[in-house]
Structure formats: structure tokens, C-alpha cells
Amino acid sequence: MYWGDCMARRLQGAERCDCDVIHEDVVNSVKDKMPQEEILYDLAEFFKIFGDSTRIKILWALDESEMCVCDISVLLNMTQSAVSHQLRILKQADLVKSRKEGKIVYYSLLDEHIRQIFDQGLSHTIEEN
Amino acid sequence: MYWGDCMARRLQGAERCDCDVIHEDVVNSVKDKMPQEEILYDLAEFFKIFGDSTRIKILWALDESEMCVCDISVLLNMTQSAVSHQLRILKQADLVKSRKEGKIVYYSLLDEHIRQIFDQGLSHTIEEN
DNA sequence: TGAACGCTTGAATAAATGTTCAAGTATTCA
DNA sequence: TGAATACTTGAACATTTATTCAAGCGTTCA
Structure with missing residues (x-):
């Protein structure tokens, strides 16, 4: 679920993410707390x-x-x-x-x-x- | 003094300011209170x-x-x-x-x-x- | 009415900005 | 040592952005 965008692309060989996930736990917890995309854009x-x-x-x-x-x-x-x-x-x-x-x-x-x-x-x- | 830049150019016919000064008193008092150019730039x-x-x-x-x-x-x-x-x-x-x-x-x-x-x-x- | 004035608008131009790409450096580890 | 990894860097590209220019609109006043 969390890796929806990124991992999906990797599986498609798109190589959008040009690195390995190093601190998956940190990234997940930050991702949880991040406000909506639109709010940050505004x-x-x-x-x-x-x-x-x-x-x-x-x-x-x-x-x-x-x-x-x-x-x-x-x-x-x-x-x-x-x-x-x-x-x-x-x-x-x-x-x-x-x-x-x-x-x-x-x-x-x-x-x-x-x-x-x-x-x-x-x-x-x-x-x- | 206040109109140094602007008026000087007008006299030179540069027409930098394409309008008459309407509220000279307001402009002067605001000009006095405005912070330094550099501060506003920063x-x-x-x-x-x-x-x-x-x-x-x-x-x-x-x-x-x-x-x-x-x-x-x-x-x-x-x-x-x-x-x-x-x-x-x-x-x-x-x-x-x-x-x-x-x-x-x-x-x-x-x-x-x-x-x-x-x-x-x-x-x-x-x-x- | 028509000239003058204050302001707005759209297109054009030049400058600044964000991302990509292809290289590079520094560090680890087999 | 040499391959792999994490990151950085500079140039190129596309996009955005600020200002200018020329024309326009709306209001006033002679």
C-alpha cells in the first residue's frame, strides 16, 4: 500500500526511484504524518x-x-x-x-x-x- | 530630495514615471517608513x-x-x-x-x-x- | 463631444527556476 | 583492488515568471 506509486513503477522497470530504501520505517512513519499533497502545494x-x-x-x-x-x-x-x-x-x-x-x-x-x-x-x- | 530618482529622470525626459504624483504626502510618509531596499530583497x-x-x-x-x-x-x-x-x-x-x-x-x-x-x-x- | 488622465490588459521578451541526464566523488566491502 | 552504493555536480532543457510595450477601457472635465 505505502509503496503504491514507487514500487509499482519499479516492477514495471521504470526505475523512477534510483536507490534502495534504506530506512523503510522512517519513510513510512513520515509518509503517514505528511499532509495532503494539495495542502502542501497551496x-x-x-x-x-x-x-x-x-x-x-x-x-x-x-x-x-x-x-x-x-x-x-x-x-x-x-x-x-x-x-x-x-x-x-x-x-x-x-x-x-x-x-x-x-x-x-x-x-x-x-x-x-x-x-x-x-x-x-x-x-x-x-x-x- | 525625495524625488531624486524619479524627478531627475523626468527632467531628463526619460518618462520613467508615467503618471503625475497624486498624493505626494502619502508617498513621502510611506517612503520614510520603508525599510532598506536590501532588507526587503532579502x-x-x-x-x-x-x-x-x-x-x-x-x-x-x-x-x-x-x-x-x-x-x-x-x-x-x-x-x-x-x-x-x-x-x-x-x-x-x-x-x-x-x-x-x-x-x-x-x-x-x-x-x-x-x-x-x-x-x-x-x-x-x-x-x- | 472629445481630449486628458488613471488604470488595465494581452502579447512579447528576457530572466530565473526546477528537473533531468550523464558524469563525477567518496565510501564500503568482498 | 575493484565493484557497488550513496550522493553530488554541471550542463541542458523546459517551464515559469516579471517587466515592457502598445493598445484598450472607463471616468472626468472643459
């Missing part, structure tokens, strides 16, 4: 959002104050287009919301604990030095 | 490590138990090579350490609060549903 997708300095800057800025696209693009010295593309990604990830006032679109944080997430990351980064 | 680099499901899985596994490369590759149904490449990235980021015992290399977590970081990410992911 988790990675979530952190991917924070893995770009432009988006980090935008989130940091919006944590200080609601801002329009133009303001952000001036602040970061980027084109409105580039900023707008990143804002779309942040919005799709439910990290940011927008409201329209005439021609101007104001963006602000949707998630309250973004600062907490930053702090967690910073505490590691600082530890290194 | 922060993004840190989260980038967690932005890949293979690395998330490896970290999760190592949080359960110390494992050798072969064990991990069987657990995740990947080649040793692919796992080894990712372990190198995790090691360079000081998230993982290794010890050698004969032919076998055992990897384990170097950072104690990886689970905390996961939990923070998960709490957001779960909120969505």
Missing part, C-alpha cells in the same frame, strides 16, 4: 506570492497606508503597468482589495496579519548575521 | 525558498525526522539528483544541515521555527475557504 503557492521583492514592497507600503496605483508606481519607481500586473496577482491571492473613486483606484490590505508574516521572515533573516 | 529571497512544493515537502519531512537523501527521494517519488539539488538550496539558506555517516548523508532542520512559519501560511490558506 502552501507553496502562498509563499510564492511573498517571494518577489516588488510584491513585498507593495505589501509593505499598503500596510502603512492605502494607496493608488500611481502613488505606488512613483514610490517604487516602476511603470504603472508593472505595478498593476503585480496588484492583480496580490488581489487574486486575497491579500489586497481595491475601491474605485472616480478615475482613481485605491488599493489596501485585505489580510490583517501580513506584518506578522514579514516579522517571522525577518527574524530568520536577521538571525543569519 | 525578505523576498527568504520566502522564495518556501515557494516551491518540493522544498516545502522536504522541510515538512525533516521536521518529522532526520532523513537521508535516498529516503527523501523515495518518500517524494523523485530522483536523488532532484532532491539533492533542492537540499543544496535549503542548506545555502541555512534551513537545513547535514552529517555524513559512511556513504550516507543525513539531513535535518537547522531552523527550529519552520513549523511556525508553515502554520502562519496555513492559517491564511485555510481562511480562504
